[in-house]
Amino acid sequence: MEPAGTVLTPQALLDHWQGHRRLTRRVIEAFPEDKLFTFSIGTMRPFADMVKEFLQMTEPIARGVATGVWTPYAPDLAGVKTKPDLLRLWDETTDALNAIFPTIPAHRFAELDKAFGQWEHSGINTILYGIDNEIHHRGQAYAYLRALGLEPPPFWER
């Protein structure tokens, strides 16, 4: 039985987040390695650069909402130039998110905080922004794959 007024539990939110991250992992895998790091449309970034942005947001957002301490993503991403390296970091963030998320105190979802010292939002809105940013740019990656004549993984599979 959920408390009255609850539309989403912490566990359902974590499942939702990791479900999207599993889909993003399949989109990374769907790219030929060279295209992952070089292909783009218009003035947009290659998908690998978007993926690096997701990595820079996911674990730091979870930790920031959990603790109020906003620290940048630790690994140096400039030297990451292969799909296996990107996937290894992806999987490390998956584990980190599973470890950190359950430590978020209940009151932190509604509490306002300056994410990364800059963007004042409730914890839930900072988390949703991170998820939505990943969906948004992954949608662009679907366009990249289609432009390359490749079939992206089904959007509804998580």
Add this chain to the structure above:
Amino acid sequence: MEPAGTVLTPQALLDHWQGHRRLTRRVIEAFPEDKLFTFSIGTMRPFADMVKEFLQMTEPIARGVATGVWTPYAPDLAGVKTKPDLLRLWDETTDALNAIFPTIPAHRFAELDKAFGQWEHSGINTILYGIDNEIHHRGQAYAYLRALGLEPPPFWER
């Protein structure tokens, strides 16, 4: 004071949904009218067709989660061939969503139901699927605009 365990209130979810819908409206406006109905990349649909899908999902999802009755979107979209017509329907759905959403009984967010008689999910997951589907395809529309040499509206403005 939120109930313990609440990560998102119904009002915050509605605000989040309508914020995304305001951004989608700006993306519709950013397209030259002919490109809105004709331009695409690879085998993807023109953005107008994706927008019609959003219309077919948004109000019916809100009503279905509110009532358990899954009825298709009523207006005939086949004849919609102009940007003003699309925006008028968009704004009608905005009003409908504002009217229907507050009538969703609290227990329906967690309750499983077969959306449109087909997809069994909790109410919250059906709603999130609708929002995420819009973010996903709108991300593709950003790629269309960039391919056309046009600047899309900022993703973070809602």
